[in-house]
Amino acid sequence: MIEIFILGQRYEVPEGLTILKAFEWSGFHLTRGVGCRGGFCGACGTVYRLPNDHKLYYALACQTVTMPGMILGEIPFFPAQRPIYHLESLEAQGETIFNLYPEVLRCYGCNTCTKACPQEIDVLNYMSAVIRGDIAAAAEISFDCIACGLCVARCPSENVPPNVALLARRLYGKYLAPQAAHLRQRIQELEGGSFRSEIGVLKNAPLDELRKQYAVRQIEE
Amino acid sequence: MSYPTDMQASLAKVEASRQNRLHQTFPKLSPEERDHILHRYHPDYISEAFREIRVGPNKGDRAPVELVNILESPPILTLDEDNPHLSQLEADSVCDVLVIGGGGAGASAALLAQENGADVLICTKLRFGDANTMMAQGGIQAADKENDSPAIHYLDVMGGGGFACNPDLVEALVMDAPKVIAWLESLGVMFDKESDGTMRTIHGGGTSRKRMHAARDYTGAEIMRTLRDEVRSRAAEHPSIRVWEFRPVIELLLDEQGHIAGALLKDLDTSRLMVVRARAVVIATGGSGRLHYQGFPTTNHYGATGDGLVLAYRVGARLAFIDTMQYHPTGAAFPEQIVGQLVTEKVRGLGAQICNVDGEQFVYPLETRDVESAAFIRECVERKRGVVTSTGQAGVWLDAPMIDQLKGPGTIARELPAMVRQFHRFGIDLVHEPILVYPTLHYQNGGVAIKPDGGTSIPGLYVAGEAAGGIHGRNRLMGNSLLDICVFGRRAGAAAASWSGFAQAGIPTLAHLDEWKRFRQEAGLSDGSSSPVILPDYTRKISVPLHEEELSMMETGGI
Numbered sequence: 001m002i003e004i005f006i007l008g009q010r011y012e013v014p015e016g017l018t019i020l021k022a023f024e025w026s027g028f029h030l031t032r033g034v035g036c037r038g039g040f041c042g043a044c045g046t047v048y049r050l051p052n053d054h055k056l057y058y059a060l061a062c063q064t065v066t067m068p069g070m071i072l073g074e075i076p077f078f079p080a081q082r083p084i085y086h087l088e089s090l091e092a093q094g095e096t097i098f099n100l101y102p103e104v105l106r107c108y109g110c111n112t113c114t115k116a117c118p119q120e121i122d123v124l125n126y127m128s129a130v131i132r133g134d135i136a137a138a139a140e141i142s143f144d145c146i147a148c149g150l151c152v153a154r155c156p157s158e159n160v161p162p163n164v165a166l167l168a169r170r171l172y173g174k175y176l177a178p179q180a181a182h183l184r185q186r187i188q189e190l191e192g193g194s195f196r197s198e199i200g201v202l203k204n205a206p207l208d209e210l211r212k213q214y215a216v217r218q219i220e221e
Numbered sequence: 222m223s224y225p226t227d228m229q230a231s232l233a234k235v236e237a238s239r240q241n242r243l244h245q246t247f248p249k250l251s252p253e254e255r256d257h258i259l260h261r262y263h264p265d266y267i268s269e270a271f272r273e274i275r276v277g278p279n280k281g282d283r284a285p286v287e288l289v290n291i292l293e294s295p296p297i298l299t300l301d302e303d304n305p306h307l308s309q310l311e312a313d314s315v316c317d318v319l320v321i322g323g324g325g326a327g328a329s330a331a332l333l334a335q336e337n338g339a340d341v342l343i344c345t346k347l348r349f350g351d352a353n354t355m356m357a358q359g360g361i362q363a364a365d366k367e368n369d370s371p372a373i374h375y376l377d378v379m380g381g382g383g384f385a386c387n388p389d390l391v392e393a394l395v396m397d398a399p400k401v402i403a404w405l406e407s408l409g410v411m412f413d414k415e416s417d418g419t420m421r422t423i424h425g426g427g428t429s430r431k432r433m434h435a436a437r438d439y440t441g442a443e444i445m446r447t448l449r450d451e452v453r454s455r456a457a458e459h460p461s462i463r464v465w466e467f468r469p470v471i472e473l474l475l476d477e478q479g480h481i482a483g484a485l486l487k488d489l490d491t492s493r494l495m496v497v498r499a500r501a502v503v504i505a506t507g508g509s510g511r512l513h514y515q516g517f518p519t520t521n522h523y524g525a526t527g528d529g530l531v532l533a534y535r536v537g538a539r540l541a542f543i544d545t546m547q548y549h550p551t552g553a554a555f556p557e558q559i560v561g562q563l564v565t566e567k568v569r570g571l572g573a574q575i576c577n578v579d580g581e582q583f584v585y586p587l588e589t590r591d592v593e594s595a596a597f598i599r600e601c602v603e604r605k606r607g608v609v610t611s612t613g614q615a616g617v618w619l620d621a622p623m624i625d626q627l628k629g630p631g632t633i634a635r636e637l638p639a640m641v642r643q644f645h646r647f648g649i650d651l652v653h654e655p656i657l658v659y660p661t662l663h664y665q666n667g668g669v670a671i672k673p674d675g676g677t678s679i680p681g682l683y684v685a686g687e688a689a690g691g692i693h694g695r696n697r698l699m700g701n702s703l704l705d706i707c708v709f710g711r712r713a714g715a716a717a718a719s720w721s722g723f724a725q726a727g728i729p730t731l732a733h734l735d736e737w738k739r740f741r742q743e744a745g746l747s748d749g750s751s752s753p754v755i756l757p758d759y760t761r762k763i764s765v766p767l768h769e770e771e772l773s774m775m776e777t778g779g780i
Binding site: 039210 | 412
């Protein structure tokens, strides 16, 4: 068993549990601060300190194993600005983001955001890309962000990097990514009524015939 | 090395056989062999894990015991005998369309309902987006390439589902698929592409064409966060979409004609009951992995407790294919902390093979999920050729490192960043080390029976996403779930808006609960715990020290 502190209270938990399971072991029936339990939703952002260590550490509770003496504080909610915008009326350029999030220009490059990221994303790097107006780079670098909000809680210039990055990615996906010609082609075919009769034939085929077609269908190499 | 010494001998055999295996993939099973292995080893065929439903529209059907228990349960709300009509409860909110559930199906439904003129309220038990959609990694299918067609996609879906799928629903699924990809792109989803814009697509289990579109291995997350952001963009419009979090529905409300009239909610922060009046409801509550059928761990999010099935069932909607669950073959089996979590099928789609304790292949890596899982279970349980970890967990090897040998160095890092990150957190290097996997409870193949517009037998009630049944028959293919939440979310949202445009707003009542109580009494059911479940309870219930195998049960509902 190891000793940990949840919201300042001491608990003993078995070694090897994730922080989330240690909460539950200790008797917390959580409603907030827990979501997918698999490292994808960002609901369980947690800060902690260790004994005799001034440093503040960051983790996802569901993806981090408890350590002896951990002093744990979950941050299930943190206020974050998100202006109303309509993607279809925006242009994919740096000014668009500056207009909606003027505070990005207040970033002074302290890199606290990067240190706070449990996904080990170079947050400062993508915020710098935004400030340079390089939406493609911001989209690429920020892609693995799960919006846990720990950087938001720590940013001294009061930025919300996950929301800024989300806007950059949406602008990239809609306006800057190269378009797939085969997708346009297929939609035109569908709008022209293609494939309806083929599907109709399959829908009306006897089960044996369908099984046969399935068994002999060609598999793309 | 990150694996304990007792696993290393087996690991060395996998590494030793890799060079020979690179271009020798185990052959596919014949249809007869597939049937045989399913009936012998798939959990859906363990008859003692099922029982007959004794009350409601599916009375007489069999379903997993854990699901039957909650379907038969009494409601959470104890009715005041004198006042079953809620006439004294004022509506906390009035909307045209109430969407229950904040995942991909709910978000899609809300967007299309709003576009079709409805004022929408989304209510969800966790945060908006804390959903299985967010966790879906591998991809989304659509027949949008020249060598492919919706008809070929149709055949793959039917065959994968054991030819039990509802043909009209499959038609809707495959015909809408290319449109859905274009719709997602128009909202800003970043799909993986070549520099000329061609979608980078690969195989999934049971596909005959490479039609799996992906966004790295964050495909569901990329779709979910984009849809969520679009919903938030429409908060200030007229009509608008509002979102209530931590407010699950505990009962639907019907009017005197038996039409949908709204829902009763419980605020999890304040425990307050709330009434929402709505002319249409879309149930988009997802699956039920957190019921831990047969004690399996699950890939599902914390709120996947089958609430939507209970809500719909109690107002008289029929369920379809609820006797079949999907066990994803590659759940993590080591380390202990992540047992049961998803290892995306994309790993096999990129070329990784499956090996037993001796480093030998024993199954084609891309059989449909039901067959692949059954093969793993046979290898471990009957043939005893799995690897057993120190906590007693069995598993087989997924040889991820061969991907970089097949497709070039850097492929794993580029295509599977989430997987690399997840295993790195626990000291395992996916680029250089195979990982241990075993089937995990992943998906509810069935659900509320729907029509192609998401409608049910209850006027005003629509269902979309994992809560719906019939689309996938007895087994869903990889990449058809992210597709189905969009296809049927959109259809249900549009149809619900259309219905709400002309439906009369009746007086909401809970009269159906009186009827439910009577049905239960007639069936001789005793009062037990109530449903919907809302959230599982993993808190420790006993105070004596636990053994290791009990520890491993902490996320399986065993304690």
